[in-house]
Amino acid sequence: MAKKSKLAAEGGNPVRSGPIPIMHPGAGYIGKEEIDAVTEVLKAKSMYRFYGPHFLNITGQFEKELTRYFGKKNALAVSSGTAALHTALVGLGVGQGDEVIIPTYAWVSCPDAVVAARGTPVLANVDDSLTLDPSDVESKITSRTKAIMAVHIRGTPCNLDALSKIADDYGIALLEDVAQAFGGSYHGRKLGTYGKVASLSFQLNKMISAGEGGAIITDDRQIYERCVMFHDVGTPYRSWEDKSLKFEAEPFPGVNYRMNEVSAAILREQMKKVDWIIKDIKRNKARVKKGISDIDGITFRRLNDPAGEAGISLVFFTKTPEQAIKFKKDLRAENIWTTSGSYPAVVYDPMTNDGHVFMHWSQVFKGIDRVKKRYSQSIDLMSRAVHLDISPLLTEKDIDDIVEAVHKVAAAVL
Numbered sequence: 322m323a324k325k326s327k328l329a330a331e332g333g334n335p336v337r338s339g340p341i342p343i344m345h346p347g348a349g350y351i352g353k354e355e356i357d358a359v360t361e362v363l364k365a366k367s368m369y370r371f372y373g374p375h376f377l378n379i380t381g382q383f384e385k386e387l388t389r390y391f392g393k394k395n396a397l398a399v400s401s402g403t404a405a406l407h408t409a410l411v412g413l414g415v416g417q418g419d420e421v422i423i424p425t426y427a428w429v430s431c432p433d434a435v436v437a438a439r440g441t442p443v444l445a446n447v448d449d450s451l452t453l454d455p456s457d458v459e460s461k462i463t464s465r466t467k468a469i470m471a472v473h474i475r476g477t478p479c480n481l482d483a484l485s486k487i488a489d490d491y492g493i494a495l496l497e498d499v500a501q502a503f504g505g506s507y508h509g510r511k512l513g514t515y516g517k518v519a520s521l522s523f524q525l526n527k528m529i530s531a532g533e534g535g536a537i538i539t540d541d542r543q544i545y546e547r548c549v550m551f552h553d554v555g556t557p558y559r560s561w562e563d564k565s566l567k568f569e570a571e572p573f574p575g576v577n578y579r580m581n582e583v584s585a586a587i588l589r590e591q592m593k594k595v596d597w598i599i600k601d602i603k604r605n606k607a608r609v610k611k612g613i614s615d616i617d618g619i620t621f622r623r624l625n626d627p628a629g630e631a632g633i634s635l636v637f638f639t640k641t642p643e644q645a646i647k648f649k650k651d652l653r654a655e656n657i658w659t660t661s662g663s664y665p666a667v668v669y670d671p672m673t674n675d676g677h678v679f680m681h682w683s684q685v686f687k688g689i690d691r692v693k694k695r696y697s698q699s700i701d702l703m704s705r706a707v708h709l710d711i712s713p714l715l716t717e718k719d720i721d722d723i724v725e726a727v728h729k730v731a732a733a734v735l
């Protein structure tokens with residue numbers, strides 16, 4: 322443990338003079354390749370995914386690459402991760418009166434998408450992995466439960482063995498939300514390959530990014546056809562143009578969640594870099610974790626599969642919520658913060674509005690405050706969870722500074 326030195330928050334010298342690199346993994350690796358790919362689409366004047374004056378079918382190729390990456394039969398690119406969740410739920414047949422179990426720690430899109438599909442989101446606690454607690458999931462199952470949404474939050478796999486078993490035992494669907502864990506795995510198999518359907522996001526904070534974008538992957542032909550129809554105004558138009566699609570699912574009203582060729586062009590190039598990005602991010606996380614693992618009084622978040630982590634964050638628990646809040650404030654004063662202003666964070670800080678936590682989803686769950694006792698397990702864990710973002714672009718110096726600052730603050734706070 323480092324010897325106690327005066328905290329920057331109390332007038333001492335900060336560990337470093339400016340912020341650390343922000344965690345925008347894919348975006349940080351954008352280069353000439355993405356710029357050239359976008360230029361090609363623009364020169365072809367064919368930005369629409371299904372046709373154009375010099376149609377390049379970049380989105381179709383991106384989808385094929387996704388199927389190869391995940392080893393799945395079907396991939397559908399859409400306009401965002403939220404669109405992917407909504408489409409996947411509709412693809413599964415979720416509708417009026419159907420319940421979907423979601424974790425208390427996710428992203429607000431998760432309950433929103435269930436409501437958009439006209440279903441009812443039902444909250445289940447997270448455990449000390451900060452992912453769905455399988456025993457609480459089981460206790461929430463009713464005759465109306467249609468699906469479990471397993472959110473691999475902050476790069477870390479859910480307990481997919483237990484959740485798959487529950488889904489099988491009760492005959493309900495498992496939907497994996499892989500938005501925050503692209504490239505992660507569980508027991509050697511890629512995240513996104515366990516569920517009946519999985520959703521991805523390519524928003525700016527994600528492993529590969531086009532600013533916005535999303536995708537669905539599934540082996541199930543019926544789900545895929547329903548997703549294709551729903552995301553493209555609910556009709557089987559594409560099957561008239563592309564005979565290989567041969568839709569058998571009944572048409573029904575839909576929306577426009579189509580991806581465009583410019584986004585797909587960026588994402589195809591990002592896919593070529595994904596292994597590199599993940600390698601960098603995991604290396605950085607391992608170094609930070611090793612550097613602070615000697616600190617008494619903090620416990621790392623439990624990992625359902627340490628080898629399968631995508632690595633975008635490092636989370637540890639303090640003994641009390643007060644310690645966690647002080648940790649966050651003091652680390653920031655040491656200049657361990659990113660320009661987004663969001664990190665480091667305490668996962669649930671009642672004073673900070675953060676759409677990852679159910680207590681801030683009052684637009685979906687009216688009067689959540691009155692029933693929060695049911696989720697005291699989640700609140701206890703999340704309010705003691707200090708969250709560090711890990712950028713793949715951290716330098717050795719950044720990592721040394723983070724390690725030094727965490728030691729310095731720990732010596733004062735714990």
Ligand SMILES: Cc1ncc(COP(=O)(O)O)c(C=O)c1O
Nearest residue numbers: 401402403428430500522523524
């Ligand atoms: C866990 C999770 N699910 C879904 C989404 C929604 O993705 P998007 O922002 O692309 O709509 C996000 C996004 O940020 C997310 O973190």
